[in-house]
Amino acid sequence: MKKIQYIILLVIASCISACSSFEEMQLDPNRTTQASPALLLTNIETKAFNEVQLSAGLASRYLVYTDGVSLNQYYGWQRSSYQSYDHLRQVVKLEQEAQRTNQPVYGALAKFFRSYFAIGLTQTFGDIPYTESLKGDEGMFTPAYDKQEDIYLSVLEELKEANQMLATTQESITGDVVYKGDLKKWQKLVNSFTLRVLINLSHKERNTKLGVKQRFQEIVNDPAKFPIFTSNADNASLTFYDLESNRYPYFNNNDMKTAYYMDETFVALLQNLQDPRLPKFADPAPKAANLPAENLAAYGGVKGSETLDVNKARVVAGEASKIASRYYSSPTNEPSIAIGYAEVQFILAEAAAKGWVNANAEEHYKKGIEASMLFYNIPTAAIAAYLNQPEVQLSAGNKLATILTQKYISFFMNSGWQPFYEQRRTGLPAFDVSGDGALNQKRIPKRWMYPESEFNLNRPHVEAAIARQYPDGDNINSIMWILKEE
Incomplete structure (x- = not known):
């Protein structure tokens, strides 16, 4: 009997030792569990x-x-x-x-x-x-x-x-x-x-x-x-450097080189305002290759809402400008702005126009334009000439539309989805959905649906959130709380 008990104790001791060794083996002595x-x-x-x-x-x-x-x-x-x-x-x-x-x-x-x-x-x-x-x-x-x-x-x-x-x-x-x-x-x-x-x-x-x-x-x-x-x-x-893993995100991107063209409505907006940023954003259209780059008539676009075949035909005809080559040929290009001084000035201009603060809306508005143009290396003389144009001035009936349009222009290729969120909030500028390619019954979505993984792992809570917010269910046209007037 004592011999049996002794054997059992040995087995238990061996298990404890083995378990302890197993746990110790799971800790990599070369990998810290803390971080600087x-x-x-x-x-x-x-x-x-x-x-x-x-x-x-x-x-x-x-x-x-x-x-x-x-x-x-x-x-x-x-x-x-x-x-x-x-x-x-x-x-x-x-x-x-x-x-x-x-x-x-x-x-x-x-x-x-x-x-x-x-x-x-x-x-x-x-x-x-x-x-x-x-x-x-x-x-x-x-x-x-x-x-x-x-x-x-x-x-x-x-x-x-x-x-x-x-x-x-x-x-x-x-x-x-x-x-x-x-x-x-x-x-x-x-x-x-x-x-x-x-x-x-x-x-x-x-x-x-x-x-x-x-x-x-x-x-x-x-x-x-x-x-x-x-x-x-x-x-x-975020500044980019010509070093591996530190280069501009679309450097040497083949799609960028061959398949990204300017939207016609955006090009027309800049042309109507005689905006000197257009040559910074785009290359001249092949059809207008004989015109100098500073001539805004040299630029064209295709309609984002139009069908693929129509747009391809216009591209083949040389009517559309590609995005400027620096966006795919320069490893450093320009910094990625998450939030910038120009945006802050347009925010202040909007707040002043709404009467939230006692400030000069026009002053902040023009500082926002200047800041955007300086970021894109527009000469100061060209900035001054632009700011003096009648089309650029604020007037009593168009303050918010003019401010928000310039804010929209300043977001080109920076600030992530902020320009879309701004348009969703204000309706300005109008995004074209007139082409036959537009989906969602030609409506601009208001949100994204929740991830499928949430329905697999956290169903009761995600379904409760949907029921609380969206009477019509989890769909891209549902109106979230922030977009509802109070």
Whole structure:
């Protein structure tokens, strides 16, 4: 009997030893389970600020794709993804590492990036998981969906906290490939982005819970406490280098070289305004090869809503301008702007035109145009001549339309989906859907449907969110809360 007990004890001891050895073997001694906040910051910045997106250019009627049917161009998309939650996981890790290493300045930056990615997600879908999201380490794998109103309120508070933290710290930031550790520039970004968030809420200016106008005025009226962008040097932009994995996203892209042409409506807009940015955006059409590049009559386009065969025929006839060759031939080209000084000036101009702030709408409007043109290296004399044109002036009956049109022009090949969201919010400028290629019954979609994975992994919560928001179900024409007038 004792012999049997002894054998059992040996077996148990062996199991314990084996289990212990197995657990130890799962830990790679060469791979750290902790990360430097600096390394995390660099990775997050490159994901957040690389906002050069051809899909947005097609949907926003800047460009036309001619080698196949693009659902972004023809407004026939359906679902989008939750990829931004992968970036948010890194943001959560940044905040954790900021606490672990006692470097709260990275916690302030984490607040900004959490807000940045969350706004992108809610602009895409409507209600999203927010409060309970990314808490798998706490056993929360099926997060509830927060209402869009509550997400915006939380974001506004987070951004305000981030501004305060940045204003009161003397810590240094390393790993910063955008602002090189300049705390003041980060503070300007936080507040400038807050202005974008607030202008996105223009339909909610009577919402006392959000206090949109009051928050806007608080920032504008106290630049010492809430500094904002004051020049293009403050732009939140990602610079590209002629190094592997650091080049312009569409460098040597074959589709860019052969299949991306200018949208006819965008070319016509620039021609009507005699806009000197057109030669920066496009190459002359083959049909007008005998004209100098500075002659705007040398440019043409095809209609984004027209059928593929019609557009191909016009391309073969030499009527259409390709996107400027620098977008695919230069490894460095121009920085990718996530949010820039020009946009901030147009936001201020719109707010002044609406009476939100006591400011000169025309002054901010013209500063926005100047900032955009300087970014594209337009000579100062040409800028002055452009600003003096009658077609460019603000007048009592066209202030908002003129401001928003110039804002739209300034977004060419930067700022991601922001031009589409602006048009969705304001209806300006009108996006053409007259061609026979337009899908979705010639309607411009209002959103994207939730990812299929959510119905497989988090069905009760995603279905509850759909029922709460969209009486007609989860479809691309449903109107999210932010777009409804109050």
